[in-house]
Amino acid sequence: MAVIEHPAAAPPGLTSAEAAARLLAEGPNELPRTGNRSVLRIARDVLKEPMLTLLLAGGVAYLLLGSLGEALILLAFATFSVVVTIVQETRTEHVLEALRDLSAPSARVVRNGEQLAIPGREVVRGDLLLLEPGDRIAADAVLQSAIDLQVDESLLTGESVAVGKLASAASGDHRPGGEDQPFVYSGSMVTRGSGTALVTATGAATEIGRIGQSLASLDTEAPRLRIETAHIVRICAIGGALVAGAVIVLYGLLRGGWIDAVLAGIAIGMAMLPEEFPVVLTIFLAMGAWRIGQAGVLTRRAAAIETLGSATILCTDKTGTLTENRMAVATLWLPDGSTLTPLPDIAMGEPFAALLKTGTLASAPHPVDPMEIAIAAVAPPSPSDAVLIHGYGLRPDLFAMANVWRTSDGTATVAAKGAPEAIADLCRLPYEAREALLAAVNAMAERGLRVLAVASATASDTALPEDLHAFAFELLGLIGLADPVRPGIAEAVSAFRAAGLRVVMITGDYATTARAIATQAGIARGEVVTGAQLAAIDDANLARRLPAIAVFARIMPEQKLRIVEAFKAAGEIVAMTGDGVNDAPSLKSAHIGIAMGKRGTDVAREASAIVLLNDDFAAVVSAIGLGRRIYDNIRKAMGFIFAIHVPIAGLALLPLAFGLPILFGPIHIALLEMVIDPVCALVFEAERAEEDSMRRPPRPASERLFSLPMIAWSVTQGGIAFALLAGLFVVESQVGMPEQEVRALVFFALLASMVALILVNRSYGTSLRAMFGQQNKALRYVLATLVAVAMLILFVAPLQTLLRFEQLHASDLGVALAVGAVLLAILELLKPAANRAILEHQRVRIG
Numbered sequence: 001m002a003v004i005e006h007p008a009a010a011p012p013g014l015t016s017a018e019a020a021a022r023l024l025a026e027g028p029n030e031l032p033r034t035g036n037r038s039v040l041r042i043a044r045d046v047l048k049e050p051m052l053t054l055l056l057a058g059g060v061a062y063l064l065l066g067s068l069g070e071a072l073i074l075l076a077f078a079t080f081s082v083v084v085t086i087v088q089e090t091r092t093e094h095v096l097e098a099l100r101d102l103s104a105p106s107a108r109v110v111r112n113g114e115q116l117a118i119p120g121r122e123v124v125r126g127d128l129l130l131l132e133p134g135d136r137i138a139a140d141a142v143l144q145s146a147i148d149l150q151v152d153e154s155l156l157t158g159e160s161v162a163v164g165k166l167a168s169a170a171s172g173d174h175r176p177g178g179e180d181q182p183f184v185y186s187g188s189m190v191t192r193g194s195g196t197a198l199v200t201a202t203g204a205a206t207e208i209g210r211i212g213q214s215l216a217s218l219d220t221e222a223p224r225l226r227i228e229t230a231h232i233v234r235i236c237a238i239g240g241a242l243v244a245g246a247v248i249v250l251y252g253l254l255r256g257g258w259i260d261a262v263l264a265g266i267a268i269g270m271a272m273l274p275e276e277f278p279v280v281l282t283i284f285l286a287m288g289a290w291r292i293g294q295a296g297v298l299t300r301r302a303a304a305i306e307t308l309g310s311a312t313i314l315c316t317d318k319t320g321t322l323t324e325n326r327m328a329v330a331t332l333w334l335p336d337g338s339t340l341t342p343l344p345d346i347a348m349g350e351p352f353a354a355l356l357k358t359g360t361l362a363s364a365p366h367p368v369d370p371m372e373i374a375i376a377a378v379a380p381p382s383p384s385d386a387v388l389i390h391g392y393g394l395r396p397d398l399f400a401m402a403n404v405w406r407t408s409d410g411t412a413t414v415a416a417k418g419a420p421e422a423i424a425d426l427c428r429l430p431y432e433a434r435e436a437l438l439a440a441v442n443a444m445a446e447r448g449l450r451v452l453a454v455a456s457a458t459a460s461d462t463a464l465p466e467d468l469h470a471f472a473f474e475l476l477g478l479i480g481l482a483d484p485v486r487p488g489i490a491e492a493v494s495a496f497r498a499a500g501l502r503v504v505m506i507t508g509d510y511a512t513t514a515r516a517i518a519t520q521a522g523i524a525r526g527e528v529v530t531g532a533q534l535a536a537i538d539d540a541n542l543a544r545r546l547p548a549i550a551v552f553a554r555i556m557p558e559q560k561l562r563i564v565e566a567f568k569a570a571g572e573i574v575a576m577t578g579d580g581v582n583d584a585p586s587l588k589s590a591h592i593g594i595a596m597g598k599r600g601t602d603v604a605r606e607a608s609a610i611v612l613l614n615d616d617f618a619a620v621v622s623a624i625g626l627g628r629r630i631y632d633n634i635r636k637a638m639g640f641i642f643a644i645h646v647p648i649a650g651l652a653l654l655p656l657a658f659g660l661p662i663l664f665g666p667i668h669i670a671l672l673e674m675v676i677d678p679v680c681a682l683v684f685e686a687e688r689a690e691e692d693s694m695r696r697p698p699r700p701a702s703e704r705l706f707s708l709p710m711i712a713w714s715v716t717q718g719g720i721a722f723a724l725l726a727g728l729f730v731v732e733s734q735v736g737m738p739e740q741e742v743r744a745l746v747f748f749a750l751l752a753s754m755v756a757l758i759l760v761n762r763s764y765g766t767s768l769r770a771m772f773g774q775q776n777k778a779l780r781y782v783l784a785t786l787v788a789v790a791m792l793i794l795f796v797a798p799l800q801t802l803l804r805f806e807q808l809h810a811s812d813l814g815v816a817l818a819v820g821a822v823l824l825a826i827l828e829l830l831k832p833a834a835n836r837a838i839l840e841h842q843r844v845r846i847g
Contacts, residue, residue, distance in 0.1 A: 013110035013128040022124040029123045029139055029186075029202035107138035110196075127199040133368055135190045140206045141197035143167040143182045148393040148401065149193035150369060151184055156207055156508075156557070156580070162191040162369060166396055176207055176508075176556075180396075192369050193393075211557050211585060243649055250656040280637045284685050288630045295622045296614040298597065304609035306634070308592045309627020311575040312698045313567050314496055314620070315560075315586070318507035318514060320579040320596055321617060322521050323483040327374040330449055331480035332356070333440045335433065353380045355477040359454045361386070361415035362403055371450065371481050383407055390464050398422050402468055404459055412459040414471050420478065423453035426468055427475045440478055448516025449480035483517075490522040492618040497524070499624060500697030501575075504550060506560050506586075511553040518551050526550025531559050542566050560586040573698065577612075577620070579604050594620060621694075629689035631699075632764070637684035638706055639714045640761045644676060644754055646718025647725050651746065654726055661739040663729070663746055668803065675754065675786060682778040687762055713834040717760065717827055721753045724819050744793075744805035745812050751790065752820025755783065760827045764835050 014022075107120050108130040115130060120138040123129070129141055131149065143149070143165055150162040156176040166180045176185050184197050186206040203209055252258045285306065289299040299305055319325050332340045332352050340352050348356075356379035363372035365388060383405075389412070390404040400418025407413070416426060420441045424434050437453070444451045457471035465471070496503050503523050507514050511528050519525075527545070531554040534542070543566060552563055564586045567574045576583070576590035584607040587593030593608035596615045605611050612619050648669070655662050664672075706714075728749055732742050758779070793799050794808065808816075 012113035014124070014126050015112055019111060019122075019124050019127065022126065023122060026125060027203060028121040030121045108132075108135075123199060123202060125199050125202055129197045129199060131184070131190050131195045131197060133190055133192055133194075137184050137186055137188050137190065137197075139186050139199045140201040141184050141199045143184065144196045144198055146195035147193050149195045150191050152189040152191050153185060156185055156188060156211075164394070164399075165193075165195065167195065168396070192364065243653070246653060247656065250653070254656060254659060280634060280641075280684075283682075284630055284634055284637070287685050288626055292623050292626050295619050295626075296612065296616055297619050297623050298611040298613055300609055300611065304592045305623065305627045306630050307573065307627070308575055308594075308610065308620075308623050309625075309629070309631050310698050311501060311573045311592060311624065311627075313572040313574050314501050314503045315506050315564060315567070315574060315576045315590070316503060316617075317578040317580070317583055318505055318509055318517055319483060320615070321577045322485060322489055322505070322517060324486055325483060325579075327370040327450070327481045328484050329356070329374050329378050329479060330447075330482040330484070331444060331478075333444070333478040333480070335436070335475050335477060337436070337440075351477070355454055355479065356380065357382060358415045358456050358476055359417050359452065359479055361405055361413070362401060362417035362454065371452065374481055375479060392416075392468055394418070398425075398468065400426060400468065404464060414457040414459045414468075414473070415454075416456070416468065416473060417452050417454045417479075420451055420453040423455050423473070423475065426471070427455050427473045429475065433475070437475070437478070444478065444480040445512055446516065447480070447482070448513035448520075449482045452479045452481070453477075454479060485517060485520045486615075486617055488616075488618045490520070492621050493522040495618075495621045495694065496624075499621075499628075499694045501624070504552070506552045506555055506563055508555055509553060511551070514551050514553040523550055528553055530554045531556055534559055534562070539566065539569075543570055546570060557583075557585060561589055564589050575620075577617070579615075583607075625689060625694050628693040629687075632690055632693065633684045633687050635706065635710065636687065636761045636763075639710060639717075640684065640757055641676070642706075642711065642714035643717040643721070643757050643761070646715060647722040647750060647753065648672065650718075650722035651725060651729070651750070654729065658730070660729070660733055661742070663743055668747065671803075672750070672754075675751070675789075683758060683776065683782050684762070686776050686778040688776075690764060707838065709834070709838045713838065716830070716834070717757060720826055721757065721823050724823055725749055725753065728815070728819060738806055740804050740806035741808065741812070744800075744803075744808050745816060747803075747805070748790065748808070748813065748816040749819040751786065752816050753823050755786070756820045756824035756827065759824060760831060764838070 106117055107123050107127075108115060108117050109123065110116075110128040110130065123138045125139075127139070128144070129138060131137065137151070144167060146165050146167045149165040151165055152162045153176045163181070164179050165184060166182060168180070168182050176183075176188070185208070186202075187208040201209075248258075288305045292299060292305060316322060330341065332348075332355055334351050334355070338351070340348060356375060359375045360372075360379040360382055363369070363375060367373050367376055385408040386405040387407075388403055389406050392400075392402040392404075394401050398418075400416055400422040402414055402416035405413050405415065416423065420437060424437055429437065441451050441453075454476045455473040456476055457473045459471060493503050503521075505514060505518050505521075505523055507517075509517075511530055515528050527549045528551040529545070529549050531552075534552065534555070537545070542562075546566060552559075555563070560583065564574055564576055568589075568591070573592075574590045575592040575594060576586050577594040577596075578584075578587050579596035583595075583604050587595060587604055588607040592610060594610045594612065595604040595608035597605065597611045597613040598615045610623065648664075651663050654660070725746055729742060729746050732745060737745070762776070762779075793803065793805065799805075800807065
């Protein structure tokens with residue numbers, strides 16, 4: 001391997017013995033491994049979840065009761081849920097491992113006065129690093145020498161452009177970002193130039209190590225749906241226990257036989273267990289993950305989809321999220337005041353072409369700098385016979401670079417580009433021309449553009465001066481470059497606002513650039529707060545100012561985390577987008593972390609709950625819409641569950657209270673549950689979103705999954721159904737209808753009531769007539785299956801014997817259908833008033 005020559009006489013570096021001693025004392029240059037949870041420990045934690053525990057308990061209980069089919073279904077759901085959850089939890093254990101992979105695989109150092117290539121993990125404090133284009137820097141270090149050195153620190157800062165580095169006196173306090181600093185950081189990439197740097201920190205002591213420690217200390221936010229469901233399950237479990245106890249007491253007191261009473265209580269109690277709740281959540285969230293996957297969104301934690309639907313704040317990174325994370329020429333300016341916005345298919349005049357061509361000639365022959373690549377992408381071809389004969393690099397006292405090119409006709413041209421002030425100085429511009437130049441620069445800067453000035457001069461091929469000031473440069477113009485906003489961003493932000501979400505930008509870039517990008521993206525106007533200003537205010541003042549802030553600029557990673565935590569403390573449901581290492585702590589802390597799939601780092605993806613596979617920010621709109629649809633449909637399904645269990649419970653208790661024949665045994669309850677489960681899992685999951693789902697504000701953070709008005713409406717539905725069924729049961733029993741015929745009649749009337757409850761709960765506000773026009777194939781399949789089962793029961797004698805039914809007459813079936821029709825008519829009349837009460841309750845909570 002060739003020896004790399006560096007400009008300044010490099011010190012001999014550490015000796016091998018010194019390096020070995022420090023490696024032993026301070027440890028390798030890598031992030032410390034955390035005590036990852038084993039699969040068994042993850043499984044144990046997963047099984048503590050009420051949802052999965054209830055599934056398993058319900059399956060085992062049905063198995064003990066002899067309902068093998070129902071037991072196998074529940075156990076299959078439980079096993080699937082456990083396996084999927086374990087896989088997802090295991091993947092989250094790799095967050096720090098992904099961060100570890102960002103350490104340099106190798107590094108070039110000076111030891112014993114010789115250049116050596118060593119593994120990155122063997123770099124120690126005090127080593128002298130040799131930096132070249134393409135190198136990933138192995139540790140935090142301070143520059144000892146630098147020639148035109150530029151470093152991409154976007155992983156740490158989010159800045160879309162590499163920053164220049166200068167070997168100068170080092171101050172005590174330093175952080176990534178900003179031009180002309182003497183510090184370089186682990187994980188960043190050298191894009192241009194060369195240098196030497198003295199290692200000051202390795203492993204966990206580096207800036208990237210601090211991010212790793214922050215990730216290790218954060219716990220992923222528990223999904224709200226899981227918390228709320230656990231609350232509902234506890235309530236239902238208490239209710240089921242009370243019903244079972246009442247059955248045991250009534251049966252034992254009224255009919256004797258306490259053993260039979262206990263068995264009856266167990267059977268009824270199992271029938272009252274709300275195993276549909278975990279089934280609903282498992283199926284709805286799994287189907288939601290599949291549906292959103294069709295839109296290019298990968299869901300790493302299914303519950304995050306629902307939570308995203310309730311988000312109130314969307315904190316978004318700029319670089320790579322709102323913008324394309326690539327530089328592009330945005331504007332050209334000529335000294336006569338002419339401007340041009342170049343496009344790939346636009347024909348530009350000669351002065352603009354000469355400006356771009358000279359800008360390319362002033363760049364590296366094989367550019368790696370993003371701005372030089374952007375200029376080359378739109379510049380006309382350079383002369384094929386041009387030969388580079390000399391180059392002038394950036395100097396601390398002159399922020400301009402130049403190349404001297406000779407053509408076949410013997411002429412030599414000097415092409416220069418750099419900071420507008422430096423080029424103006426080289427061109428010796430008069431006052432008026434300089435002021436015009438600076439005015440154009442300021443106008444571009446206000447739009448968030450990076451600005452380069454370009455000039456040219458002729459040269460003698462034989463005697464090239466050492467100083468660029470010796471040439472007679474002519475100003476050709478300005479090139480304004482920008483990290484362009486992604487297509488569709490403004491429309492997506494507008495959709496967020498319509499849905500009641502507030503969008504806030506958090507970026508490591510400069511305030512002027514951030515404000516310009518925020519304006520282009522359509523983010524509402526507000527205050528711009530810089531990292532320095534944020535550091536100067538306490539949490540109380542930050543909380544007061546949060547509602548007025550639209551942009552956070554020049555923000556460090558720990559400040560992003562502080563901002564997210566501040567929004568959470570204010571009661572907001574926070575979604576956070578990002579793609580870099582610097583975003584990982586805030587992505588993990590947010591209620592919903594959203595990472596870019598293509599441009600995002602492994603660290604960002606592993607710390608997130610949702611990944612945009614195509615880096616399409618607009619896909620978040622679809623995810624929010626789906627989240628709201630899922631939440632609405634879960635509420636509809638659970639409303640149906642509450643409603644249908646009221647008549648089931650009532651009909652279980654009514655015969656005991658009035659000394660009438662027992663209607664339903666465990667086999668009837670199991671049959672009903674096998675109807676209820678697919679209704680919940682298929683029909684309501686397939687319901688389309690409510691028309692206003694993306695025009696209404698997010699639900700309040702304190703809103704329960706099932707509010708009191710919704711519970712009251714469900715109980716009312718079930719209560720009316722129970723009243724109709726109980727009346728039918730009592731009347732037919734009193735007029736002398738045989739017990740088995742009464743049981744069959746009430747059972748079929750209950751099925752008709754179930755269909756009525758399905759139709760009523762399909763939509764909050766849509767009329768029954770309009771609902772019949774909405775496509776829901778699952779509903780048609782379920783109704784067809786229900787009719788088929790009813791026909792089998794009616795015409796297959798062994799089934800009637802098993803269920804202790806007697807053959808019904810056509811008039812009896814007409815009565816059963818009439819009960820369902822009457823129930824549907826009553827509930828449709830009451831639904832508008834119930835929905836108004838529910839909406840008013842929500843408005844009060846929001847207000």
